[in-house]
Amino acid sequence: MNDHIQDFLHFLIVEKGLSENTIAAYRRDLTNYAKFLQMELQLNHFNEVTRSHILQYFAKCKKDGKSSKTLARYVASIRSFHLFLLRDKVTDQDPTVHIESPQVDVKLPRVLSVAEVDALLKAPDMSQMYGIRDQAMLELLYATGMRVSELLQLNKDDVHLTMGFVRCIGKGNKERIIPIGEHAIHAVKQYITAARPKLMSKNKPNTEALFLNHLGNRLSRQGFWKILKQLAEKAGIEKDLTPHTLRHSFATHLLENGADLRAVQEMLGHADISTTQIYTHVTKTRLKEVYKQFHPRA
Missing domain, CATH: 1.10.150 (DNA polymerase; domain 1)
Known part of the structure; x- marks a missing residue:
């Protein structure tokens, strides 16, 4: 078998x-x-x-x-x-015929407020090379909505700071180009010039990976997860963060500010727009919360 x-x-x-x-x-x-x-x-x-x-x-x-x-x-x-x-003719029948998928409960993604994102981005210690790296990673994640796996697979040549975009390889080996703003450009530029050379191992002086760990190797998902938890605690964020939280926040904040759903779909790399539409539910939920909190007749 x-x-x-x-x-x-x-x-x-x-x-x-x-x-x-x-x-x-x-x-x-x-x-x-x-x-x-x-x-x-x-x-x-x-x-x-x-x-x-x-x-x-x-x-x-x-x-x-x-x-x-x-x-x-x-x-x-x-x-x-x-x-x-x-x-492949290993079997002569398909036993899965007429088996239906269970109804999936739609869970709204947990997102950070703009103030919480700001606190998280300010949490890294910029006097240390690791802090410079961590801020660059967080700024780039929030600027692009990339999956953490996509962020960590970036090579130095994938980030085009002068043109203001990053080239990303997503699910199914699909390439997409995502614009990045001034804050992310500044943070990544600072990392590449001030921190990355110090993190590069003498044994691997020509490594292509953009974000490196203390050994000069490509940073792992587990490594990023530890960094995120530490920085969230330092920023005083009590919500249960996952590596996907900044991706969710990126999409929600764009839609809240009037971004086109199709454009957000393209930046996130969703094959089906129905996947992106979950964020419209999040924005409606937040609108209801604001209404209940501030409307005198709510």
Whole structure:
């Protein structure tokens, strides 16, 4: 069974060009699925799997407390996998037919206020090279709405400070060009001239990565996560921040100030505008809060 999963993952990498994070998610989903089939149902080949077996697996996942969003992802992963097996003639039927994805509860993204973003951007210690780097990262994230994985994959040549834009490679290896403002340009320029040369390792003097850790290597997601938590605490932000919070805040603040939804979609790199539309719900929710707080008849 594991061999078929590896063949499918190879197909996703070569044919679909999916990101490492997406491939890792497929691997986890399908490994757990295959383990259930083998250990719980005593099945040894995917051709033995029926719709009933898959429903039993989803029932177990639900009993284990998996959210509707996670279950919907499992359905998508397993459906794509069985379609692949059928096309490759590993199986002679698709047991996922007529299995519906669960209704996903739409959770509004948590966003920072403009004042909270300002406090976070001022939190790094600019007398230290790490503080200069951290401010450049935060300014660039808030200026562009990039995913953290996209930010950390940037190379020095991807940032064009004179022209005022950054070149970003998003999901599915899709390239997009995002404009950046004066604050981000200044912060990145300061980092490249004053801090990055000090962070570069003597063993890797020609490294292309834009944001470096103390060893001169490309900064990791875990490294960024630690930095963000420390700076949020220093800024006095009590909200539960995630690396996506600045991305959510970027989109919400743009729409609140009258930005076109299509333009925001393009900057975020969303394939479907319905994904971007969630931020319009956020702005409406905030409008209601303002109304309740300030209208004398509310």
